[in-house]
Amino acid sequence: MGHSSTDAIEARPHGQLVSRIVLDPPDLDAWRERLFNVDDTIILTNEQFETYFPHIDNVYSHRSTQRYKRKPFISHYWDCRMKGRPPGTPKSDDPAKKKRKRNARERDLCDVKIKITEYFPGATIQSDHDEQHTFVADGLAGGQPGMDGEKFWTIQRVNGNGGNGKGDGVAGPHKHSLDKSDQIKKSTVQRYLTTQEKEARKAQKPFQRRPSGQAVQTIKKHNKEHDLKLYAACFCPFSQRVWIALEAKGMAYQYCETDPYRKPTQLLEANPRGLVPAIREGDWASGESSVILEYLEDRHSGVPLLPTDARLKANCRLWIDHINVKIVPGFYALARAYDSTKQFERTERLQAEITALVQAADERGPYFLGTDMCLVDIHFAPFAIRLSRLFRDRTMWLDPMPGTRWHQWANALEHNPHVQATLSNNELYTETFDLYTMPGPQHSDQLLDL
Incomplete structure (x- = not known):
């Protein structure tokens, strides 16, 4: 063993055997299964070991390393992590070390132990290996370790002094699945990715x-x-609904830009859930955009946004429900579709729900009931105008075909003066696109009124 190799070993942190990360190597699942089961002695090139072991090291816990003065290899012993922490392990007395909350696990849930042997250039494999039960990975010269003068590794099962306490050398399989191990601990690669994501966010x-x-x-x-206060977030489509209605009805009000992530006191007093939009009028307050829009229509005069005919009004409420139950969830589902198959399916589904709404609208338009904007238009507008701004360049979504009733309606909403009065520049919506990709229930609880 050369001097440089010894120096590198001594400088290596305890139990750390690799120094590089390969995020998505070929046949990763098959390799993880092989290194989990260790049915046979496995012989790997240095490149193979460094590529795949960091993806499986969460299964095992380093226990000891045995160095030999006159032998060109080192033995590292690892227990299955489900075996549990042995008694007497000293706790760190470093005051700067971050304390973790540990969940105690029952000991001896698994008695698998493996031995990882690190062979240095010029070494030959130990004679105690059973050549009839050895898996030699592709990449070794002539299938024989040590013949190319490069470092290589072996991994073998060495139970016998495990959890059964018998010392009988019987190497039984893991008493749990690989999925269970993955739930207990993240691998080195997963921890690396988590760290990278945190740094990227910073x-x-x-x-x-x-x-x-x-x-x-x-x-x-x-x-x-003003006595009537609107607590809203400029990027929130549900806030924009109420804002458009206030403008369309020509009402006097006070606009209060509110960050729902900070949940200021004024917002919590108006809506204990801490969601926008919310309104306060005197000592009365409410959240939920649909409720607020109905309240404004019932209590305040100005331009009416629902027809007086009972049947026509009921029809409007029916299609408002369609927007909230079908189109809005479809909007968020498409925002969270990352692969092409899901994008295609969710685009088709959302387009079908919008087509149903368009077919129920007045034939001449341009709005749902004809020439005048109503609450159906207001419920739909914030999402209609975001479709082209957010989805056209990120998904398979296509803008409405010119000359169609859908194009006529979308164009009318885009150029409506009350909608335009509540619009920010496109950068606001593109920069906050990630807010739409958060999981639905969590997203609504933390940010929006659904």
């Missing part, structure tokens, strides 16, 4: 969740103290 430019464009001018007109 380096990211924080979201600029501030209104821009025409929305800024509208806010300036409504920033004075």
Whole structure:
């Protein structure tokens, strides 16, 4: 064993056998199964060991290393992690070490122990290996270890002094699945990815969740103290619903830009769930965009947003329900579709729900009931205008075909003055796109009124 190899070993942290990370090597699942079961003695090139062992080391816990003065190899012993921590392990007295909450596991749930032998250039395999029960991985010169003068490794099962306490040398299989091991501990590669993600988030430019464009001018007109207060977030489509309605009805109100992540006191007092939008009028307050829109229509005069005819009004409420139950969930499902198959399926499904809504609208348009905007349009508008802004470049979504009733309606919503008065520049919506990709229930609880 050369001097440089010894120096490298001594400098290596206890139990750390590899120094590189390969994120997605070929046949990873098959390799993990082989290194989990260790049915035979496994012989690997140095490249194979460094590539695949970091993906499986969560199964095992390093116990000891045996160095030999005159032998060109080192033996490392690892227990299955499910065997449990042996008694008498000293606890760290380092005051700077972060304390972790440990969940005690029953000991001796598994008695598998493996021996990983690290052979250095020029070494030959130990004679006690049974050549009839050896798996030699591709890549070794002539299938014989040590013949190419490169470092190589062997992994073998060495039970016998395990959990059965018999010392009988019987090498039984793991008493649990690989999936169970994955639930207990993350592998070195997984921990590396988690660290990289954390560092990337730190380096990211924080979201600029501030209104821009025409929305800024509208806010300036409504920033004075008023009895009717709207707590809204400029990037939130549900907030925009209420904001559009206030503008369309020509009502006086105070706009209060609110960060739902911080959950300020004023928001919690208006809506204990801490979600936007919320309104307060005197000593009365409410959340939920659909409820707020009904309240504004029932209590306040101004431009009506629902027809007076009972049947027509009921029809509007039916299609408002369709928007909230079918289209809005479809919108978020498409936002969370990362592979092409899911994108295609969810695009088709969302388009079908929008087509059903369009077919129920007035034939001449341009709005749902004809020439005037109503609550159906207001419920739909924030999502319709985000489709082209957010999905066209990220998914398989296609803009409406010119000349169609859907194109006529989408164009009318885009250019409606009350909708435009509540719009920020496109950068706001693209920069906050990740907010739409959070899981539905968690997303709604933390950010939006669903």
